[in-house]
């Protein structure tokens with residue numbers, strides 16, 4: 450292949466490109482414009498993903514917060530002090546309930562009556578106390 454042939458090929462290629470420019474030029478512009486808007490879009494997406502990330506972190510934090518609150522509610526918010534009222538003498542006594550066991554018998558310090566749960570209650574606090582026992586408060590199955 451000599452110089453002239455190469456030149457003519459180049460020339461005809463150039464001529465072909467110029468001749469067809471009316472066809473590919475709009476596509477080039479559209480392509481460039483598309484690339485520009487794609488870049489702008491991806492930039493916007495980056496901003497959005499930052500927003501999504503922030504929202505994600507916020508939701509994660511909220512989830513942890515709710516989980517923490519729930520575990521606090523599960524473990525610590527049960528009222529442990531209940532005032533027992535003796536059905537025999539109406540004597541009231543404030544007692545601290547055990548969290549790991551139910552108290553089935555309770556002796557009234559005033560009339561010495563041994564109290565037992567009534568109505569299939571699990572413990573004396575559920576029957577005679579002002580507050581149900583911790584497992585009932587937490588909606589758990591009682592011992």
Ligand SMILES: [Zn+2]
Nearest residue numbers: 535538557560
């Ligand atoms: Zn009593």
